[in-house]
Amino acid sequence: MRDQAPVLLRGVSYAYGEGELRRPVLRAVDLTVGPGEIVLLTGPSGSGKTTLLTLIGALRAMQEGSAAVLGRELMGADEAARVALRRRIGFIFQHHNLLGFLTARQNVAMALELDPALRERERLARAGAMLEAVGLGAHADRVPAQLSGGQRQRVAVARALAGSPGLVLADEPTAALDRASGGEVVRLLRDLARSRGVPILMVTHDPRILDIADRVVALEDGRIVAAHAGAADRGGPPPLSAAAARG
Numbered sequence: 001m002r003d004q005a006p007v008l009l010r011g012v013s014y015a016y017g018e019g020e021l022r023r024p025v026l027r028a029v030d031l032t033v034g035p036g037e038i039v040l041l042t043g044p045s046g047s048g049k050t051t052l053l054t055l056i057g058a059l060r061a062m063q064e065g066s067a068a069v070l071g072r073e074l075m076g077a078d079e080a081a082r083v084a085l086r087r088r089i090g091f092i093f094q095h096h097n098l099l100g101f102l103t104a105r106q107n108v109a110m111a112l113e114l115d116p117a118l119r120e121r122e123r124l125a126r127a128g129a130m131l132e133a134v135g136l137g138a139h140a141d142r143v144p145a146q147l148s149g150g151q152r153q154r155v156a157v158a159r160a161l162a163g164s165p166g167l168v169l170a171d172e173p174t175a176a177l178d179r180a181s182g183g184e185v186v187r188l189l190r191d192l193a194r195s196r197g198v199p200i201l202m203v204t205h206d207p208r209i210l211d212i213a214d215r216v217v218a219l220e221d222g223r224i225v226a227a228h229a230g231a232a233d234r235g236g237p238p239p240l241s242a243a244a245a246r247g
């Protein structure tokens with residue numbers, strides 16, 4: 001079972017800078033995300049959450065430890081291997097990162113451009129179906145400026161899932177949204193991912209969304225200090241005292 005985990009990190013350390021300026025930000029992190037599991041990563045500002053997410057997403061090179069993501073070892077992987085892995089991951093960022101001159105449908109269809117078997121018409125049709133799934137079928141031909149913040153983030157969810165990724169990585173997807181639309185976006189993401197069996201690792205500061213998780217992992221000063229079952233498992237809010245960290 002562990003061998004099949006979409007994310008399996010052991011002893012991952014990372015530092016920015018060199019020589020006297022070297023500053024460790026991750027220290028011997030162990031983390032597992034199981035098949036279909038939804039894991040939230042929390043912790044104070046500067047604790048290393050985004051750095052960890054970008055390592056797992058193959059957006060930066062590993063320095064120490066081992067990270068198997070979707071069955072690929074990232075330690076020592078070259079840029080070509082990292083690019084290939086990134087194509088199998090759906091990313092959602094704090095700011096939607098949609099292209100302003102493309103419609104919602106075209107933005108989502110871009111995620112399918114890497115599939116050579118799909119013709120343009122089919123890509124646009126699939127993108128339209130994905131936008132229906134996030135409740136934006138009627139807005140598919142609008143450009144991002146004609147959508148609300150929550151709607152743009154729903155387009156980002158559709159784009160992240162359109163390419164049938166093996167893993168979704170989300171970095172503070174609700175940070176720019178008000179309470180109602182933030183909750184709506186993450187619940188939609190959770191439901192779509194669950195129905196497809198896609199695991200999610202999400203960085204969040206937002207205590208209002210902890211209840212969507214199977215597990216909540218807390219990072220402090222580059223170390224995992226606590227992990228506990230999320231409310232999705234237990235039907236209640238997370239406990240006040242955290243249980244021992246589970247890798």
Ligand SMILES: Nc1ncnc2c1ncn2[C@@H]1O[C@H](COP(=O)(O)OP(=O)(O)OP(=O)(O)O)[C@@H](O)[C@H]1O
Pocket residue numbers: 016017025043044045046047048049050051052
């Ligand atoms: N490219 C970089 N070069 C040098 N230092 C960096 C770089 N990126 C991040 N850092 C530093 O590394 C530490 C961890 O940053 P990181 O963004 O991973 O933390 P975080 O937990 O995601 O914080 P936040 O919640 O504020 O986004 C911070 O002290 C940050 O200033």
